Amino acid sequence: MFDAIVVGIGGVGSSACYNLAKQGLQVLGIDRYCPPHPYGSSHGDTRIIRKSYFEHPSYVPLLQRAYTLWSELEDEADKQLYFPTGLLEVGPADGVVIQGVLRSASDHNLPIERLSMQQAKRQFPGINGDEDWQVLFEKDAGYLLVDQCVETQIALATYHGATIKTNCSMVRWSADRHQVQVETQSERFIAKKLILCAGPWADQALQEFCLPLKVLHKHLYWYPCVNPLYQQAKGFPCFFFETSTGYYYGSPAFDESGLKVARHSGGTPVAIPGGTQSAILDGTHPREEEDQRHVEDFLRMYMPSVMPNSNARSQPSRWKGCYYTMTPDEHFIVDALPNHENVFVIAGLSGHGFKFTSVLGEIAAQFVNEKTTGFDLDFLKMSRFQKASTQ
Numbered sequence: 457m458f459d460a461i462v463v464g465i466g467g468v469g470s471s472a473c474y475n476l477a478k479q480g481l482q483v484l485g486i487d488r489y490c491p492p493h494p495y496g497s498s499h500g501d502t503r504i505i506r507k508s509y510f511e512h513p514s515y516v517p518l519l520q521r522a523y524t525l526w527s528e529l530e531d532e533a534d535k536q537l538y539f540p541t542g543l544l545e546v547g548p549a550d551g552v553v554i555q556g557v558l559r560s561a562s563d564h565n566l567p568i569e570r571l572s573m574q575q576a577k578r579q580f581p582g583i584n585g586d587e588d589w590q591v592l593f594e595k596d597a598g599y600l601l602v603d604q605c606v607e608t609q610i611a612l613a614t615y616h617g618a619t620i621k622t623n624c625s626m627v628r629w630s631a632d633r634h635q636v637q638v639e640t641q642s643e644r645f646i647a648k649k650l651i652l653c654a655g656p657w658a659d660q661a662l663q664e665f666c667l668p669l670k671v672l673h674k675h676l677y678w679y680p681c682v683n684p685l686y687q688q689a690k691g692f693p694c695f696f697f698e699t700s701t702g703y704y705y706g707s708p709a710f711d712e713s714g715l716k717v718a719r720h721s722g723g724t725p726v727a728i729p730g731g732t733q734s735a736i737l738d739g740t741h742p743r744e745e746e747d748q749r750h751v752e753d754f755l756r757m758y759m760p761s762v763m764p765n766s767n768a769r770s771q772p773s774r775w776k777g778c779y780y781t782m783t784p785d786e787h788f789i790v791d792a793l794p795n796h797e798n799v800f801v802i803a804g805l806s807g808h809g810f811k812f813t814s815v816l817g818e819i820a821a822q823f824v825n826e827k828t829t830g831f832d833l834d835f836l837k838m839s840r841f842q843k844a845s846t847q
């Protein structure tokens with residue numbers, strides 16, 4: 457019998473397997489594909505990591521631990537996974553981003569540099585924005601190499617004794633007070649605890665619990681930069697803009713692909729016919745003209761030197777599709793299942809979860825070890841949706 461079975465070894469699951477195996481526990485990790493892969497949510501070169509979290513100040517203690525754990529992972533693997541480029545947060549002074557960042561920074565005493573738009577344009581000549589906008593610079597932020605983080609965690613989990621099975625789908629699971637059981641197409645496994653972290657497939661793995669999850673199809677683009685203004689080597693940072701047409705973010709150019717940019721808002725809801733997502737989550741990502749147009753309008757307006765000829769339609773050097781798994785309030789689900797205290801769910805990371813996966817894996821291991829986490833996770837409990845639906 458395994459101590460734990462981890463279903464889904466993408467961002468969260470690879471970290472859970474690594475943390476469990478490092479503690480000497482018998483862990484089995486299974487995945488329907490061979491991670492890192494381009495079919496779920498944890499691929500596309502980079503993920504921004506930042507501390508002064510505008511989404512909710514209660515994420516900050518989790519982030520502080522996440523930073524420590526990413527650094528420990530780098531030490532153990534002897535490779536750089538985090539690149540501290542800094543992060544520009546730009547938008548209206550009374551907007552969601554600026555207000556939220558300032559609140560988290562103040563609640564948790566985090567350093568933030570405040571700049572006027574004019575000062576920011578002098579310091580970072582590649583950017584533009586409304587004269588009355590506020591700009592914040594978070595030095596202790598940057599990006600993680602997402603695919604390499606997953607790959608490294610799986611490699612180290614294996615090194616520490618985890619059993620990893622790829623191209624192996626869970627078709628059903630069950631649990632009683634004593635054990636959990638996971639069935640794949642050809643095998644059946646038993647463990648003391650089950651960790652479900654199936655990303656965009658979470659709804660499928662948890663059908664009977666009717667979680668209010670919505671999967672959005674999203675896109676990432678890279679634009680070649682003739683102009684060195686946007687290069688990491690020249691000091692260009694990661695960025696996050698709140699504009700009248702939505703949120704846009706990206707990371708600096710560090711190879712021939714160029715500047716990475718994407719729209720955080722929007723996205724196409726993906727149907728879940730009959731509760732099964734296999735038809736739509738097959739890895740084919742149809743390109744969406746409208747999304748690309750939004751991103752290019754953003755570049756023309758706020759990063760004008762990426763597309764110096766304002767009439768020309770510039771082609772991205774690369775683009776990729778990916779999935780956000782949204783909850784109604786855009787906060788995660790990190791909780792044991794009601795009536796199944798040996799099953800733990802980490803899901804609905806709502807398009808901002810990768811930076812947390814190091815600490816979420818540790819929390820999963822603490823659940824298996826029946827240790828308390830020391831974090832306030834009440835705002836991530838599943839019961840918040842039941843309360844909402846009965847009001």
Ligand SMILES: Cc1cc2nc3c(=O)[nH]c(=O)nc-3n(C[C@H](O)[C@H](O)[C@H](O)COP(=O)(O)OP(=O)(O)OC[C@H]3O[C@@H](n4cnc5c(N)ncnc54)[C@H](O)[C@@H]3O)c2cc1C
Pocket residue numbers: 463464465466467468469486487488489491495496497498499500502503504505624625626627653654655656657658661674675676718777778779780802803805806807808809810811812
């Ligand atoms: C375009 C884009 C940009 C983003 N940018 C950021 C960012 O800048 N910063 C940030 O912090 N976050 C960001 N995110 C969000 C972040 O990447 C995700 O929240 C995170 O990667 C989700 O990890 P996961 O483990 O939940 O899902 P995944 O990594 O998709 O893992 C789920 C795994 O479960 C497996 N699986 C599913 N069902 C089964 C089954 N039945 N049997 C076996 N295996 C199964 C899948 O194959 C998959 O490997 C972004 C997301 C996208 C899409």
